[in-house]
Amino acid sequence: MNVDAFEDNVNKSIRLIVGLGNPGIRYVNTRHNIGFYLLDEIAQSNACVWQFNKVWQAYTTSIILNNTKVQLLKPQMFMNLSGFPVRTACHYLKLEPSNLLIVCDDISIELGKFKISTVLGSAGHRGVKHISQCLGSGFIRYRVGVGGKKNTDVTLSTFVLSKFTPEEQSYLPFILQKFKKNLEVLIDKGAVKGMNFIER
8 A cells, every 4th residue: 555545544534443451450550551541531521331242342332523423442352352343343333444543552652642653563562463463454543652661670561561650640631631632633634634733
């Protein structure tokens, strides 16, 4: 796919937002579950109720942003199998990867910051990698910084599965407010054009 064709694809309307995380109480408020956290907060602020879809193996609800109905999805299979629920939902909703926004953690980005990626590749994120394997390319990634690993004695998996410290948790409402504003822009203008208008 050439660059122009790819940019045309990612400028199509976002209809499905997927927050990545691991299911289960032990993973609540961990860095790897920042996608779940942000979607939970968005749903709560819109008075939406999550429902478990057994076929999709995911919790789902919908919101209205800029007069557009957008489905929210939290896969309930472990991170490295996220592609299965996402593929099933896209098939049922008749969506292309270009209608999809993936919200995931990124340890290479400072806490409180984010990057929007329209380039191909997973950057080593197993959830994103599996979605790519199941759907192919063309979706947008909203990569949320969860801080870099500073302790060399701690493995990468231990770090991403650790909980935010009380000091770090004070950043979460700030991250959420930026996410809300950016979603509205991206849904209104598309990913590539919207990147010129979002709050950094």
